[in-house]
Amino acid sequence: MxxxxxxxxxxxxxxxxxxxxxxxxxxxxxxxxxxxxxxxxxxxxxxxxxxxxxxxxxxxxxxxxxxxxxxxxxxxxxxxxKDGAEPVQVPSGERFILTVLGDDSPGIVHGIAGSLAAHGANIVDLHARVDGERFSLVMEALIPHDLTPAAIRSELERYGRAHKLEAFVQHENIFAATTEPSPVRIGAALRGQGDSVASN
Missing domain, CATH: 3.30.70.260 (ACT domain)
Structure with a gap:
């Protein structure tokens, strides 16, 4: 394999x-x-x-x-x-969703990444976009077990105040509970579309 x-x-x-x-x-x-x-x-x-x-x-x-x-x-x-070729370099931790919104300026991603790295938090997924003058970022990060979410939130808020940004931190379970999509039965939906077309 x-x-x-x-x-x-x-x-x-x-x-x-x-x-x-x-x-x-x-x-x-x-x-x-x-x-x-x-x-x-x-x-x-x-x-x-x-x-x-x-x-x-x-x-x-x-x-x-x-x-x-x-x-x-x-x-x-x-x-x-290659399994076992290198020792694991990244510590485990609790999974959190971090959201940052505000005015765009050079170096935002660099600054946020540096703040997290300094606390041992590992970024596992990140999406950032600039639309006009507005910046938005959604990040999934592993936060070490000995680091409280409040500490990360405080660090991001401190950075945000200096750069006109708002920062939000949610545990993965809370984020999933509030954004869980409802299942869509594709077959039934397609049949419904077919019936609608046939009746027109």
């Missing part, structure tokens, strides 16, 4: 996710985790894929993705995950 972290970047076009995942499926790969976004017209995807029955090589994966996505001019980076 072999596992890889795979990242793909290209000018955004319809069908890239289908192409990349199809290439991995052809090699017998299973996608375990995936994150994808479009930024300023450029598509980027990063994912973990596992190959069980017939382990793939790094070059086979690169070649397969390029072959399937020839019309997209994909840039592909593949890194093999």
């Amino acid at each position: 072999s596992s890889f972290i795979i990242s793909v970047t290209a000018a955004d076009r319809v069908g890239i996710v289908y192409s990349v995942t199809g290439a991995l499926l052809d090699l017998g790969g299973n996608v375990l985790e995936l994150s994808q976004t479009v930024m300023r017209g450029y598509f980027t995807i990063i994912l973990e894929a596992e190959f069980a029955s017939s382990p793939a090589t790094r070059q086979q994966i690169v070649d397969a993705i390029h072959e399937r996505g020839r019309r997209f001019d994909l840039q592909v980076q593949v890194t093999e995950i």
